[in-house]
Amino acid sequence: MARRATELEHLIAPIAEALGYALVRVRLSGAVRPTLQVMAELPDGTMPIEDCARLSEAISVAFEQADPIEGEYVLEVSSPGIDRPLTRRRDFDDFSGHEAKLDLVAPIDGRKRIKGTLRGLRGEDVLIETDAGPGGGRIELSIPHVSIGEAKLLLTDALIEQDLKRRKQAGKPAKPR
Numbered sequence: 095m096a097r098r099a100t101e102l103e104h105l106i107a108p109i110a111e112a113l114g115y116a117l118v119r120v121r122l123s124g125a126v127r128p129t130l131q132v133m134a135e136l137p138d139g140t141m142p143i144e145d146c147a148r149l150s151e152a153i154s155v156a157f158e159q160a161d162p163i164e165g166e167y168v169l170e171v172s173s174p175g176i177d178r179p180l181t182r183r184r185d186f187d188d189f190s191g192h193e194a195k196l197d198l199v200a201p202i203d204g205r206k207r208i209k210g211t212l213r214g215l216r217g218e219d220v221l222i223e224t225d226a227g228p229g230g231g232r233i234e235l236s237i238p239h240v241s242i243g244e245a246k247l248l249l250t251d252a253l254i255e256q257d258l259k260r261r262k263q264a265g266k267p268a269k270p271r
Contacts, residue, residue, distance in 0.1 A: 098122050102130065105162055109152050110134050115145065118174045119181045122163075129168040133179070138264040141173030176257045180245040183215060190214040192256075193248040196222065198241050208235065209248070215239075 103120040110117045110132075118133040134149055135141045150171040157163065180186060180194060189212055196208045210224030210232075219236040226233045247253060 102162060105156070105160065106132060106153055109156055110149060113149060113152060115141070115149055119179050124168075127166050127168060128163065129170060130163065132169070132171045133174045134171065135173060139260055140264055146171045146173065176253055177247045177249040180247065183239055186212055186220045186239075186245075187214045189247055192253050193250050194222065195246055195248055196220070196237060196242050197244045198237070199243045200241065202235075202237065202241060208237070210235075220245075 099120050099122040102122060103117065106120055107117050115134040115136060118135055119131070120133075121131040123129050123131070132149070132153065134145075136145065150169060153169060153171070157169075178185075180189065192212055194210065194212050198206050198208070200206070208222060208224055210222040213221035213223055213234060215221065216236060218239055220239055220242065221234055221236055223232050223234045225231075
């Protein structure tokens with residue numbers, strides 16, 4: 095499914111970009127009636143419901159012509175949300191200083207899941223500060239970007255505060271909780 099999602103991402107990315115959106119993630123799941131999940135955002139990091147509908151309509155029109163998914167499927171277009179997935183290399187720099195969870199493709203130093211504070215990028219690696227273990231304090235790990243299967247921000251007060259500031263600067267109301 096991941097390879098198929100990548101193929102669909104190549105079809106969707108130009109549509110999103112033409113409308114002024116940055117694609118965050120494309121995921122295809124389910125076998126009987128697949129769900130195509132598309133996450134996108136405006137340059138200011140927001141994605142109001144009206145923009146989700148606009149992108150959804152554009153994808154639907156293009157897919158009616160290209161017919162890249164056989165049979166019925168469900169299309170879901172959404173914003174990445176506050177505790178968003180980290181899918182692009184730049185996300186690890188953009189959200190440096192925030193708490194995140196990384197799920198690795200294969201264990202590194204016996205760890206397949208790492209929680210900690212993002213410290214940005216160094217070359218091809220993601221830097222994350224995490225607990226060293228029992229009685230060990232904090233250490234900075236350098237994780238090859240290609241070793242990360244999934245990553246997402248963890249919801250913290252600091253992340254909520256940053257999101258509220260970003261929305262205020264963009265002139266958009268805060269989302270109700």
